[in-house]
Amino acid sequence: MPDVILGPNRYGKAETRLVRVVREGEVHHLKDVTVSSSLSGDMEAVHLTGDNATVLPTDSQKNTVYAFAKQYGVDQIEDFALLLARHFVESQPPIHHARVEIEEYAWERISGDRPHSFARKGGEVRTCVVHHDRDGRTTVVSGLKDLVVLNSTGSEFHGYIQDEYTTLPPTTDRVLATAVAARWRHGAEGSAYGKSYEEVRRCLLEAFADTHSLSLQQTLYAMGKRVLDTRGEVCEIRFAMPNKHHFLVDLSPFGLDNDNEVYFAADRPYGLIEGGVLREDAPDAAFAWE
Amino acid sequence: MPDVILGPNRYGKAETRLVRVVREGEVHHLKDVTVSSSLSGDMEAVHLTGDNATVLPTDSQKNTVYAFAKQYGVDQIEDFALLLARHFVESQPPIHHARVEIEEYAWERISGDRPHSFARKGGEVRTCVVHHDRDGRTTVVSGLKDLVVLNSTGSEFHGYIQDEYTTLPPTTDRVLATAVAARWRHGAEGSAYGKSYEEVRRCLLEAFADTHSLSLQQTLYAMGKRVLDTRGEVCEIRFAMPNKHHFLVDLSPFGLDNDNEVYFAADRPYGLIEGGVLREDAPDAAFAWE
Amino acid sequence: MPDVILGPNRYGKAETRLVRVVREGEVHHLKDVTVSSSLSGDMEAVHLTGDNATVLPTDSQKNTVYAFAKQYGVDQIEDFALLLARHFVESQPPIHHARVEIEEYAWERISGDRPHSFARKGGEVRTCVVHHDRDGRTTVVSGLKDLVVLNSTGSEFHGYIQDEYTTLPPTTDRVLATAVAARWRHGAEGSAYGKSYEEVRRCLLEAFADTHSLSLQQTLYAMGKRVLDTRGEVCEIRFAMPNKHHFLVDLSPFGLDNDNEVYFAADRPYGLIEGGVLREDAPDAAFAWE
Amino acid sequence: MPDVILGPNRYGKAETRLVRVVREGEVHHLKDVTVSSSLSGDMEAVHLTGDNATVLPTDSQKNTVYAFAKQYGVDQIEDFALLLARHFVESQPPIHHARVEIEEYAWERISGDRPHSFARKGGEVRTCVVHHDRDGRTTVVSGLKDLVVLNSTGSEFHGYIQDEYTTLPPTTDRVLATAVAARWRHGAEGSAYGKSYEEVRRCLLEAFADTHSLSLQQTLYAMGKRVLDTRGEVCEIRFAMPNKHHFLVDLSPFGLDNDNEVYFAADRPYGLIEGGVLREDAPDAAFAWE
Structure with missing residues (x-):
């Protein structure tokens, strides 16, 4: 050998x-x-x-x-x-x-x-x-994790592929919840990191809340875009966002309806959406993400 | 048999x-x-x-x-x-x-x-x-856990037993940190539980901060007494409070002093203080604590 | 006050x-x-x-x-x-x-x-x-925890109370799985603890396997009884046994049957069965279980 | 922008x-x-x-x-x-x-x-x-994690850089313990994966035990080399191995020596050694490690 x-x-x-x-x-x-x-x-x-x-x-x-x-x-x-x-x-x-x-x-x-x-x-x-x-060469990536957020309405999911293993019913009103893990790369060293952090965090929260969501991917992208549109010092942002499923409990056996009121918050399995947004002219990332 | x-x-x-x-x-x-x-x-x-x-x-x-x-x-x-x-x-x-x-x-x-x-x-x-x-018979015990608090001064520890296995030096200024787990028994059913919770929580935090501490036991007792002195609906309170040790790092090998500035926050082992405070005329607890 | x-x-x-x-x-x-x-x-x-x-x-x-x-x-x-x-x-x-x-x-x-x-x-x-x-006064309680066991057949569950909130279908063949936490009290100090541990562990495993189970409670009791019947040094045993639910996956939407072959192993919620078995003439437990 | x-x-x-x-x-x-x-x-x-x-x-x-x-x-x-x-x-x-x-x-x-x-x-x-x-394109990486191993002798650590922040004394006899996380890439699809797994696991354990270690890096490399020398189907292997520190307890205050007998097993911080071994002619990894 x-x-x-x-x-x-x-x-x-x-x-x-x-x-x-x-x-x-x-x-x-x-x-x-x-x-x-x-x-x-x-x-x-x-x-x-x-x-x-x-x-x-x-x-x-x-x-x-x-x-x-x-x-x-x-x-x-x-x-x-x-x-x-x-x-x-x-x-x-x-x-x-x-x-x-x-x-x-x-x-x-x-x-x-x-x-x-x-x-x-x-x-x-x-x-x-x-x-x-x-x-x-120096790279600086800031971030946060375990930022758990939830929209109790304003989230839909439909129009997806229907294959032979698809049983999920489409919905026009669901709970959307995730634990945001985000990391963002600074275009150059020397940001005012404290102020930058507070503002990026605010962008993330507000974009999560403001996006009428047709998919968690859309929300993710909107959050990243909001950061890049607002914060000039950031040239790229990456996310890992679990879809923390909240399943509507079937109360019909008890003669009760459930008009988006009572949910079972599941642990596993969970959807996991990973993705990033970057500027077209972002400098080379080198080893920043490793 | x-x-x-x-x-x-x-x-x-x-x-x-x-x-x-x-x-x-x-x-x-x-x-x-x-x-x-x-x-x-x-x-x-x-x-x-x-x-x-x-x-x-x-x-x-x-x-x-x-x-x-x-x-x-x-x-x-x-x-x-x-x-x-x-x-x-x-x-x-x-x-x-x-x-x-x-x-x-x-x-x-x-x-x-x-x-x-x-x-x-x-x-x-x-x-x-x-x-x-x-x-x-009905008993109601309210509580909280994982309330992590820290006093960066105002804590001493000395005057304890010195046996042949004692090496700990006495101190007149240490960090005192704990994760409060507290459970309090209501003397009768029917408290306004929301208001009661907010007030008990406030008592716990304030008594923790206000007690110049010679031992974590003293702080625990002061926290419990503050609750009982303030909240008539509570007849007994019990605590489990880990002593989350913050050890002063020895910087002398590097020619540096360490005037209560740089600490190693240890995981294990940890002190564990358990104790309670109750009214002399508290009703029988029955199965409340089980 | x-x-x-x-x-x-x-x-x-x-x-x-x-x-x-x-x-x-x-x-x-x-x-x-x-x-x-x-x-x-x-x-x-x-x-x-x-x-x-x-x-x-x-x-x-x-x-x-x-x-x-x-x-x-x-x-x-x-x-x-x-x-x-x-x-x-x-x-x-x-x-x-x-x-x-x-x-x-x-x-x-x-x-x-x-x-x-x-x-x-x-x-x-x-x-x-x-x-x-x-x-x-001295008490000695031995034990084990996180002993995860599973019977892939030989477990039934039916004949239970049917109230207005009951939807669970009865079954005559299910997976029974648990993580055994057991603690057993020695009647007197001075057992040969190593040998005793090995034998109690063996009793627990064998009784779990040998019991055709109509309920997890029955299995728990059989495990405790086996220990007490076999090990004279033990006078009482207590268990906490989660029912680690294995739910049969409904494969019928895919044109497949599921003859007790494919399971979803759920995390939460879980059944929790706690109970003990003791000798009629067991000495007073004093503070043994605290 | x-x-x-x-x-x-x-x-x-x-x-x-x-x-x-x-x-x-x-x-x-x-x-x-x-x-x-x-x-x-x-x-x-x-x-x-x-x-x-x-x-x-x-x-x-x-x-x-x-x-x-x-x-x-x-x-x-x-x-x-x-x-x-x-x-x-x-x-x-x-x-x-x-x-x-x-x-x-x-x-x-x-x-x-x-x-x-x-x-x-x-x-x-x-x-x-x-x-x-x-x-x-297809890549297959097999692996294991949480394989916790310990050598109670046969490990030394000395001859390292001494900078102004170095206080660690050199040692010629220490405990070496780690939790092996290893992933190995198959050179081609179609290994007999079950047999391969058992043999790689055996190589890892034996090389860990057989290597008289001057550093955890040396042990890591020896483990990887043993796998590649033995298993033709594997073209690259990567490790993450925490150095699970076992600190000798200073018993001298109690008039006792401690001839590598009594250790404190620390949680954090821990050394973390990451590295890999591969064949010179290993095929391109493509996305295998992602």
Whole structure:
């Protein structure tokens, strides 16, 4: 048999849990994030012979996260990810490429006059993935996940293919619910990421609500288009949106009608719609989505 | 060996997922709950011989949840649970006792002018457990879970037992974080459960924030006392509160101090504090907590 | 309003993850367990004023688990739990009662001639809960959970109550599947716990398979009875068994019959059957089940 | 701003739970799988205008899974996935490409003489991903996940980069544990997938055990190389292997040494090693890994 060779590879520390407190006198500020780093580069020797001379330990990557949190603080997650990614590549010649992924969990003050007490908000998680390589290429993808939304009307589904296995009846009024996972690519580095996030999130919610939907694909596209039409800094957006089925319960055996009032919210199986929208002149994505 | 006998038993349908929509013209209202029912009574024959003559199928229990949602609507979960529990006991003589547990997930409107579009709020889950038996005894326990809170200062821990396995250093300033699971028993049926829930939740949050804490037990007790001091309808409250440890990261190897700024949020193990507060003259709890 | 008082309470360290290796020359042995301890006693002061003088920190409890693992090894989990529970009560007068719960995850050798390489087995988790108090009362409950079993025939369900909400058709041949969670109480301390566990597990599996079932309750009872009839050291057993519904898919729209061949395995809702079997002369359970 | 366009997209039914029973007289056979299908093709209209004329509903995809399970049975999951993928593409001209992913959960007989009673094995999950497009290109990737393995000795880690954030001490004897997720690509369609799976699994386990490891990367590569050296039908294999850290507990405060005996098994963060091994002359992967 012919020779075998090493394929694509990367390694790092996943899910470093970091909470950063900033004290402004009595008033405290809180950042709660999970950081994952992945490095690649001159890694043939470590795979073939276990020679670790080019390996920055994952434990050191974790330490760097904590040390940088102290030294530079954690404001927008994209900026913190950029700082880390650049550091790994620039400080270690064998590391050619760094990927840093961050999740942020939102907290809110318990009340305005309780300056160091917080409750976790729940709802969606803010995310980002940053790549940086030794050729100076950098990509920034922002995102969110677990944004669960529902329209109780304004959704239809009909006119689809009828094959021999089709039993679904068409409907002109159904519940449409999904848990939005969206990631959007910035056309250039240096957005005001906090403001950008808030506005993209608002676009997503409003476009979801405003679209009279003939299919979840149509809603997805409308959400992406709204973001691109509104936010110049975003050049591409991608979605994974489960169709969280809400089935109308048949109450006729009990002599009751069900005029879109009582639903069974099913777990599995679920539809899964994946798709993206991008500008015609979007710059090359390089490794942004990996 | 002596004879074996049937011990305590109950059966039912767990986790029926119900979404109820109410349409007021253009404006829709949404309730999203999970209902679990458990029945007991004359169940010796079914266990010993498989004679199902006294068994109301769990499938019928599920159907009842959906039919009642249509017929009576779902407003406060305690009231809906009472309706179901009474129905099972009163309609079926072999059923002597019913337990109904409901969880409610909060949603909010995407915006005021989008009358049928919603986003799930996340954060805590509202709960209740209602018991009703054929002797007319009824207990109502309301609650919440997954209310994650954190004080970034105002918490100390010292003065504890030092045994040969104690290595923990005392501290006068630590992060205190927990995920509150609380259940509170109503002294009598018939509270205005919606208003009561909002007020108990507020008491819990405010007491958590306001208590300068020497131990999580002290905070737990203060939270319970605040509820009982404020809400006359509640006669007892019980908590399970994990101590979600936030460990200060040792940055000294990097020449950095860490003045309560950078924390590692640990998963396991965790402290677990369970305890309750009740009125001296609280009525007998009967089966309320089961 | 009348005075409020402290209710039942306990505290401890939950889910301490311990892996213990024993080296017999080249041949290694592995124990993989999760230990949770809960203590109670003179805890009024800590709740009311935050005075920790009677509090053995949960961190020290964790340390004790690791130190004892070194000093005494970990053989049968019940014996290790007894050791810990006794230690906490006997070494600290303010601690009146200790509860120790252990889960064990099974591993097997990758092969006989690879003496220090293991693969996790999956399947059920072995459990125990031990209580010990300063009056010398001790209870030992062994158990297992996540033992998923299925009979593809030999299960019927009919003859049940038909109320106005009943639509379930009777069946004389269905799939019966459940995830067994069982806990059994030892009549006296000092069983050979390893052998006992293997035999109880065997009884459970065989009784599940051998029972022609008219209801899951009947199967549950038969499983419990088999254990008590066979194992003299066990005086009571309790179960929680979800009815993992396997619904026959209606293939008639496609011109196909479905003679108990093609099933949809549903997640939620599910039936939940809880019940126990005990000897008529079983000793008082005290706090064994808490 | 320039025009926006539709990017890559696909849609389908995720996680259809199928249990298939085959009855050979008294002796039954059981297959327990989860099937996810994803289709793509002429989907511009549905995204831009909600015109569903090219959309085969995800509900019909689910129905097809059940109908095919009846008509053709489910033997090797790769073969069943191929059947489905071909059907979707060949029966619907607007569908240009189908991806079918299947997970299989293993069961074993409770005993040899109980011909229709089964217990779920736990341990690893078998997986496959099959692609087929209208140009006749087909790729088959088999795999497994959640295969948790541990070497209690024979693992070292030293000689790595020491930067200013490195504090990890080198070690010549540590526990090495991981949960193997591996996917391997077949060089051509038509392997005997059942036999192939068993042999690849054996190679993975044996190479894990046999490799004296200087890094998890080295172990990963050795596992991949063993598969390629042994199994001619496999042309590439990819891994994601978390380093499930087992930290030696410091028992010195208690006057105890810890000679690789007592470990804390940590949850997060964890190292994550991803990499692959392939033949130099492996055919183009096309969309195999997507």
